[in-house]
Each structure stands twice: as structure tokens, then as C-alpha cells.
Amino acid sequence: MxxxxxxxxxxxxxxxxxxxxxxxxxxxxxxxxxxxxxxxxxxxxxxxxxxxxxxxxxxxxxxxxxxxxxxxxxxxxLGTNRDFSVVLVGVGNIGRALIENFCFEQYGFHMVSAYDVRPELIGKNIGGINIQDISDLPQAFTNNDVEVAVLCVPKSMASTAAEDLVRYGIRAIWNFTNTELNITSSDVIVENIHFSDSLLALGYYLAESIDQKNIDDARAKK
Amino acid sequence: MxxxxxxxxxxxxxxxxxxxxxxxxxxxxxxxxxxxxxxxxxxxxxxxxxxxxxxxxxxxxxxxxxxxxxxxxxxxxLGTNRDFSVVLVGVGNIGRALIENFCFEQYGFHMVSAYDVRPELIGKNIGGINIQDISDLPQAFTNNDVEVAVLCVPKSMASTAAEDLVRYGIRAIWNFTNTELNITSSDVIVENIHFSDSLLALGYYLAESIDQKNIDDARAKK
Missing domain, CATH: 1.10.10.10 (Winged helix-like DNA-binding domain superfamily/Winged helix DNA-binding domain)
Known part of the structure; x- marks a missing residue:
């Protein structure tokens, strides 16, 4: 079809x-x-x-x-019946929000594990997901057939983390780092969540609406 | 222009x-x-x-x-020189991530305060922003000229919170609740961050890429 x-x-x-x-x-x-x-x-x-x-x-x-x-x-x-395997990298605020509140299953994905560098997080269970040391990430690719990485690391670590994931054999990256990932492999799909694009569009519409209101108010005063 | x-x-x-x-x-x-x-x-x-x-x-x-x-x-x-005033409603994981890591100033916005219902958060300072009780939100509209609300409350509270904001006189809502807000006032701008739309698009491209690879692999074997 x-x-x-x-x-x-x-x-x-x-x-x-x-x-x-x-x-x-x-x-x-x-x-x-x-x-x-x-x-x-x-x-x-x-x-x-x-x-x-x-x-x-x-x-x-x-x-x-x-x-x-x-x-x-x-x-x-849209492939919501495909059941893609997901790892999450970087359990900061955004990562935690996704683990705890976002229903991956509803969209044909399931999270297998999450990774961070901070010792105080390793071994913890958040929303049913076991947080593992980032150094164990390569194993996820030998044990499971991981297809998607949700990238939630800080900006400064984004490029390195993305390069590692590509080397391990990731097929797609859902990028929350607000950074352009320059991935040379054309086989890897990168889907960006650009908060800034959305806020800038909001700013445009708001400015337009305020300008229009000012024009209308000025006309009404005449 | x-x-x-x-x-x-x-x-x-x-x-x-x-x-x-x-x-x-x-x-x-x-x-x-x-x-x-x-x-x-x-x-x-x-x-x-x-x-x-x-x-x-x-x-x-x-x-x-x-x-x-x-x-x-x-x-x-895009109006990045407009300096719109922002309040954030709902200091959960996403709200906290935005306060701590997102540079609103870069895009022509500045955050004046953040609001939550949880007593343990009220009065705290996160990333330079004072967390206030949600019941004090109306005051922000009398004291300041607040134009934008970043809505980060749980799904179950999204509609009520949005209706309150409209009643207080908000001009635009940046909606992180993954819920459609049915706002009747056509003057209020709603800009949605739909995580699901982005993940579904990723799923489509990934499915397409895997199907293509399977076809190529089958051809190579012949």
C-alpha cells in the first residue's frame, strides 16, 4: 500500500x-x-x-x-504497530519527564532502558525503567535490537553522544538537545524537537496580534 | 515591512x-x-x-x-526584540527543564515567575525564578503585563489551567501538556509542542528505512 x-x-x-x-x-x-x-x-x-x-x-x-x-x-x-525498541540517554529533567509521563507504547515504541553518567542515578528505577551506567550502553545493542535513542543529554555532550550511538548501530535519534547533530551517516534518521522554533512561531503570531490590536485601538479612538 | x-x-x-x-x-x-x-x-x-x-x-x-x-x-x-513577559505554570520535570536550561531571552522572552500547587516547591528559587503558589497567579496579571504562559501542568489539569489563564487575560499559551486545549477565545494564541507528532514522524521514516533495507538485503541475496 x-x-x-x-x-x-x-x-x-x-x-x-x-x-x-x-x-x-x-x-x-x-x-x-x-x-x-x-x-x-x-x-x-x-x-x-x-x-x-x-x-x-x-x-x-x-x-x-x-x-x-x-x-x-x-x-x-505511521508504523504504530511496529513496536520499535528505545533507549533513553540522559536522565535529566526532560529525560525523566519522558520516562515518567510519555506513553511510548501508544505510538508503537517501547523503552528498554535508560542511561546516565551520574553515579547517584545508576541502579535506580524510574517509572519502571532501570537507569544504567552510560558505559553499559554498547551492551544494549548486542543484547537487544535497539532501534531508537531518545537523546536528552546536555548540549555540551550532544555531539559525542550522538556519534557514539551511530557507532553502536542506532537507526534513529529523537533529539531533545536543542542542538543540530551533524551526523554523517545518511542511514540514521534524526528527528528534532526544536523548542525554539515553536516559541519563535508563537512570538511571531503574538507580535502580529498585538500590532493588529494597536491599529484597531487607534482607529477606535478617532 | x-x-x-x-x-x-x-x-x-x-x-x-x-x-x-x-x-x-x-x-x-x-x-x-x-x-x-x-x-x-x-x-x-x-x-x-x-x-x-x-x-x-x-x-x-x-x-x-x-x-x-x-x-x-x-x-x-519573528519579534525577538519584543521582550515578551512569560509565566510558567506547573514546575514538574518539563517545567523545571525549561526554567533551568532553556534560554528564553535569546528568543525575545523573559520569565517573570513560575507557579505550582505543591507546598514543598512554593518559595523555592529554581534557576533564578521564584516558585509561587498557583493561587497567586492572578496577581501577576495586575502587577505585570504578562503576555505568555508556558503550560506544563499534568494532562488532567490542562483544560482548567488554560481556562483560568484566558480569564486572567493571557495573550498566548505555549502548551506542553500534550493535550488539545479547546480555547473559545480566538484572540488567544495557542502554540503546541506535540511530542507525539514528532515521534510518529520518526516512526514513519524509520519503518520506511527498515522496509527499504529489507528489500535491498533480499535483492543482494539473489
Whole structure:
């Protein structure tokens, strides 16, 4: 079913569709037209039909989409049934938040272990995960088939840690270090959580909204 | 300079341009063509010229862009000189990580205070920020002109906390709760950090890469 080279924009929209369909399911909606789905998501209906056409045909002309079936198809395209193995490197605030509060299983991942350099953390159990010494990290790759590393080390250690992971044979890095990782191996997937990009976008919209309000206020005074 | 209704896609690319230009500055690059900038960012040169044309004309035909000047223009468009006031609500792992490690000032924001419900945190100073009782939050809006709230409370408290903030007069919410906030006031800007969207995209690319490797391996064996 999956076709080669779907655009990144489409792939980035798939998780949004998944969230929206979950929301619709929870609200008891069984069926939705591309027009209504588009309206709720700020997309055009033709955009939505075009997105889904990349992966085959969902839905039936004039009947709309079956919410549960469409959700299943998108989840499957996103690989949520793959059960990827995850290690977490760097059990600071962010690392701990992910271990304790983020439901990896829901998205097709499961965490096998977490690593840190600080002696006071080693051997501790946090949220059901055993914290191990970073020097034991290579063993995770011989014992298990670890595919994904969640990188939560401080900025200053980010590059070295990423290089180590690539050398051990990691397939993908989920990067929380707010640093660009310059990974030479093109086989390794790097997915960045850039807090700064998000905050800058917020700043743009806020500045725009304040400017508009000032214009409106000035007009109202005249 | 700023024109009305720039598309969201363009706005989302601006922080990426800013990061790339910072990287170029650090590498000692003074001037760059739209073609080279595009190559380094995976965009076409015409895409780049089109993006920048939304905000006026930067650069000179045939001479490329002055890296420092372009960086300054984009930073100004993004409002990094605005100095927005921020409160943080919910000093759990994520909240603490942001207070301790994230440089709000760099992006045109400054944190004035942080709030929590847990008595053991109230009155503590974390990373130079005084943790206050959540019941004192309304005062922040009478004493200061607080524009942005960083929302880091647990999921179960997200909606209530957001509604309170809107009632107090917040202008924008940076939402780390991994929950959709249904805010009725259209004047309030909500910017979400959706960890799940990012991990799902990673899963898609990883599944695609593993499938491709399996195909290649099978071919090699023939």
C-alpha cells in the first residue's frame, strides 16, 4: 500500500489526522466527509483527498470516511504497530519527564532502558525503567535490537553522544538537545524537537496580534 | 515591512532560516546565494526567494544575501526584540527543564515567575525564578503585563489551567501538556509542542528505512 516518496508535508500532517480522528472517535463520530474534516483542521477538502490518495483510496465518494477504519489505516502507515525498541540517554529533567509521563507504547515504541553518567542515578528505577551506567550502553545493542535513542543529554555532550550511538548501530535519534547533530551517516534518521522554533512561531503570531490590536485601538479612538 | 497574512508554512520556516543563518555566521560565512542556502536546507532557491519576498526584498540580484543582515531582518520579523513577559505554570520535570536550561531571552522572552500547587516547591528559587503558589497567579496579571504562559501542568489539569489563564487575560499559551486545549477565545494564541507528532514522524521514516533495507538485503541475496 505504501508508495515511495510521499512528501514531508504529507507525512507531517498524518499525526495531526490521527489526533483529530481520535478526538472524533471519543466524541462518538462514526463517519466524516473530507469537507467537514478539512473545516475542523483548517485544510481544504481537496488537500485532504490528495493527502490520503498518496497511500491508496480511503472512503467512498459521497459517503465520507469511516472514522475508525481511517484511523486504523493512518496508524498503520505511521508504523504504530511496529513496536520499535528505545533507549533513553540522559536522565535529566526532560529525560525523566519522558520516562515518567510519555506513553511510548501508544505510538508503537517501547523503552528498554535508560542511561546516565551520574553515579547517584545508576541502579535506580524510574517509572519502571532501570537507569544504567552510560558505559553499559554498547551492551544494549548486542543484547537487544535497539532501534531508537531518545537523546536528552546536555548540549555540551550532544555531539559525542550522538556519534557514539551511530557507532553502536542506532537507526534513529529523537533529539531533545536543542542542538543540530551533524551526523554523517545518511542511514540514521534524526528527528528534532526544536523548542525554539515553536516559541519563535508563537512570538511571531503574538507580535502580529498585538500590532493588529494597536491599529484597531487607534482607529477606535478617532 | 510586515505584510498581512503570510502563510503558516512560511512562518514555520523562518525559525529554521534563523538557525541556519546562525550556523553560517558561526562558520564565518558572510554572504550566501539563495541556491546555496536552498541546497543546505533542502529547499529550492525559488522557494527561498518567494519566502523572503513576503516581507520585502532582502539581498541583491547576483550578489546573494548578507548573512548578518538577513539574520537581523528575520529575527526582527519573528519579534525577538519584543521582550515578551512569560509565566510558567506547573514546575514538574518539563517545567523545571525549561526554567533551568532553556534560554528564553535569546528568543525575545523573559520569565517573570513560575507557579505550582505543591507546598514543598512554593518559595523555592529554581534557576533564578521564584516558585509561587498557583493561587497567586492572578496577581501577576495586575502587577505585570504578562503576555505568555508556558503550560506544563499534568494532562488532567490542562483544560482548567488554560481556562483560568484566558480569564486572567493571557495573550498566548505555549502548551506542553500534550493535550488539545479547546480555547473559545480566538484572540488567544495557542502554540503546541506535540511530542507525539514528532515521534510518529520518526516512526514513519524509520519503518520506511527498515522496509527499504529489507528489500535491498533480499535483492543482494539473489
Amino acid at each position: 505504501k508508495q515511495v516518496k510521499v512528501s514531508n508535508n504529507v507525512i507531517r500532517r498524518l499525526p495531526r489526522y490521527l489526533r483529530k480522528l481520535d478526538e472524533l472517535k471519543t466524541a462518538g463520530v462514526d463517519r466524516i466527509s473530507s469537507g467537514e474534516l478539512g473545516r475542523q483542521m483548517g485544510l481544504t477538502s481537496s488537500q485532504i483527498r490528495q493527502d490520503f490518495s498518496c497511500f491508496g483510496e480511503f472512503g467512498q465518494q459521497g459517503y465520507g470516511y469511516n472514522v475508525t477504519a481511517l484511523r486504523g489505516e493512518i496508524a498503520s502507515i | 510586515k505584510q498581512v497574512k503570510v502563510s503558516n508554512n512560511v512562518i514555520r520556516r523562518l525559525p529554521r532560516y534563523l538557525r541556519k543563518l546562525d550556523e553560517l555566521k558561526t562558520a564565518g560565512v558572510d554572504r550566501i546565494s539563495s541556491g546555496e542556502l536552498g541546497r543546505q536546507m533542502g529547499l529550492t532557491s525559488s522557494q527561498i526567494r518567494q519566502d523572503f519576498s513576503c516581507f520585502g526584498e532582502f539581498g541583491q540580484q547576483g550578489y546573494g544575501y548578507n548573512v548578518t543582515a538577513l539574520r537581523g531582518e528575520i529575527a526582527s520579523i
